[in-house]
Amino acid sequence: MSDISEQTDKLRQELRRGIVVLAVLSQLHTNQYGYSLIQQLSAKGFDIEEGTLYPLLRRLEEQGLLKSEWEVTESRPRKYYRISENGREILRILSAEWLETVKIMNQLLGGESHD
Amino acid sequence: MTDLIERYLHEVGRYVPPKSRADIQTELRSLIQDQIDDRYGGAPTEDEITIVLKEMGDPRQMATLYHKEQYLIGPALYPWMMMVLSYGWLIVPAVVIFLSIFGVLNASQSVTVTNLVIEPILSALQATFIFSSVVVMIFAIVERTGFEWKSDKTAFNPANLPKADDPRTVDRFESAFGFTVGTVIVLLFVYFLVVGGLTLRFNLSDPGDVIPIPQGWMLALIISTTSLIITQLIALRRGHWTVGLWALHTFLELFGAIAIYFAVFVPIFERIVMDNSSLGDIPIPAIITILYVFIALVSRGIKLVQIRNYPSAPSFTTSSN
Numbered sequence: 001m002s003d004i005s006e007q008t009d010k011l012r013q014e015l016r017r018g019i020v021v022l023a024v025l026s027q028l029h030t031n032q033y034g035y036s037l038i039q040q041l042s043a044k045g046f047d048i049e050e051g052t053l054y055p056l057l058r059r060l061e062e063q064g065l066l067k068s069e070w071e072v073t074e075s076r077p078r079k080y081y082r083i084s085e086n087g088r089e090i091l092r093i094l095s096a097e098w099l100e101t102v103k104i105m106n107q108l109l110g111g112e113s114h115d
Numbered sequence: 116m117t118d119l120i121e122r123y124l125h126e127v128g129r130y131v132p133p134k135s136r137a138d139i140q141t142e143l144r145s146l147i148q149d150q151i152d153d154r155y156g157g158a159p160t161e162d163e164i165t166i167v168l169k170e171m172g173d174p175r176q177m178a179t180l181y182h183k184e185q186y187l188i189g190p191a192l193y194p195w196m197m198m199v200l201s202y203g204w205l206i207v208p209a210v211v212i213f214l215s216i217f218g219v220l221n222a223s224q225s226v227t228v229t230n231l232v233i234e235p236i237l238s239a240l241q242a243t244f245i246f247s248s249v250v251v252m253i254f255a256i257v258e259r260t261g262f263e264w265k266s267d268k269t270a271f272n273p274a275n276l277p278k279a280d281d282p283r284t285v286d287r288f289e290s291a292f293g294f295t296v297g298t299v300i301v302l303l304f305v306y307f308l309v310v311g312g313l314t315l316r317f318n319l320s321d322p323g324d325v326i327p328i329p330q331g332w333m334l335a336l337i338i339s340t341t342s343l344i345i346t347q348l349i350a351l352r353r354g355h356w357t358v359g360l361w362a363l364h365t366f367l368e369l370f371g372a373i374a375i376y377f378a379v380f381v382p383i384f385e386r387i388v389m390d391n392s393s394l395g396d397i398p399i400p401a402i403i404t405i406l407y408v409f410i411a412l413v414s415r416g417i418k419l420v421q422i423r424n425y426p427s428a429p430s431f432t433t434s435s436n
Contacts, residue, residue, distance in 0.1 A: 033145070033149070034142065034146045035149035035150055036149075039153075049170075049172075050146065050150070050172075051171055054142065054143065054180075055177075055181045058135075058181060076144075076145050076148055076149075077141060077145055078145050079138075079145070
């Protein structure tokens with residue numbers, strides 16, 4: 001892999017690292033288990049690796065942003081996640097922050113393309 | 116078919132915290148089976164399971180992602196650890212080499228290049244390694260106890276930052292360190308003066324065999340070292356060095372180097388030559404002292420000129436428009 005594409009990959013990962021949390025929180029207003037969440041995000045164009053999502057769900061739960069419960073009545077036990085009150089509040093703040101950032105970034109990137 | 120999955124889960128389980136191991140494994144098992152069912156239906160082949168597990172990634176890496184961000188020494192403690200280490204890396208080898216040479220001279224064995232040079236160097240390396248390990252271990256324990264430098268966050272005031280490149284600045288930690296080490300050294304010299312020579316047995320009533328020293332030079336060494344500590348403390352109290360204070364400090368340091376030559380180096384070297392006359396051809400103590408005096412003279416001289424030329428008034432003004 002060339003230096004440029006290696007660098008791009010690393011920077012892309014850094015860029016996505018912050019917004020993954022926002023994407024996940026935004027989809028958990030209803031109960032979801034890991035795989036269903038991956039599918040839902042993927043269907044909306046946001047691909048996320050299993051190895052990234054599963055530990056992330058657990059961390060967000062430890063931080064109190066998600067609640068979880070085991071569902072054992074189905075064919076196999078599944079852990080369902082749902083956004084908590086705290087998580088909802090944080091999602092609201094982060095969403096506003098994100099929209100503002102997008103607006104600024106559009107201006108910055110737009111300005112650059114006109115130079 | 117589940118054998119591969121179970122082996123994968125077992126491997127992940129080895130590297131996640133025991134408290135949450137069962138929970139993580141159960142959840143991962145369910146997630147893996149969901150994926151397999153979704154892609155391949157009820158009867159996947161071993162190759163298909165392999166594909167899914169490969170996509171999940173190396174089990175050790177997967178387990179690592181379940182840990183919180185981890186480091187042995189965090190960013191809050193790291194600068195402090197490096198400060199302790201950097202001082203230790205200077206002092207520990209010096210002390211160990213000094214003690215090793217002393218030990219050889221006081222022992223009944225004959226003095227050779229091996230036990231006078233090679234063994235002290237190896238001991239110094241060993242002691243430095245042990246010192247570094249112990250320091251890192253202590254800081255790692257402090258890190259694990261959740262210790263935080265909360266006071267630092269509230270105490271920080273940009274107005275208290277030292278001026279950039281101000282040669283008059285007194286480093287608080289350097290001063291504290293110099294004070295501590297200097298005090299120990301003065302006590303050591305006083306002990307040598309009282310027992311009449313150099314020894315490693317610290318017992319006033321029975322100091323053992325001592326290497327005789329010129330008492331006058333030892334007294335001069337004690338006075339110069341004590342005065343050095345005092346000038347350092349005066350500078351610390353004032354918050355900066357002045358030309359006069361730095362000149363006095365430099366003079367005392369140079370005088371101390373000459374005093375240590377006569378009071379410590381020469382007696383030790385004479386004892387070495389007494390045991391092994393072949394080592395007496397090169398005046399090692401004189402070379403070390405001259406080299407040190409030369410380096411000190413140049414570096415302290417440069418700083419003296421910098422202090423003298425440093426503008427006392429601020430180099431810029433702020434407007435209040």
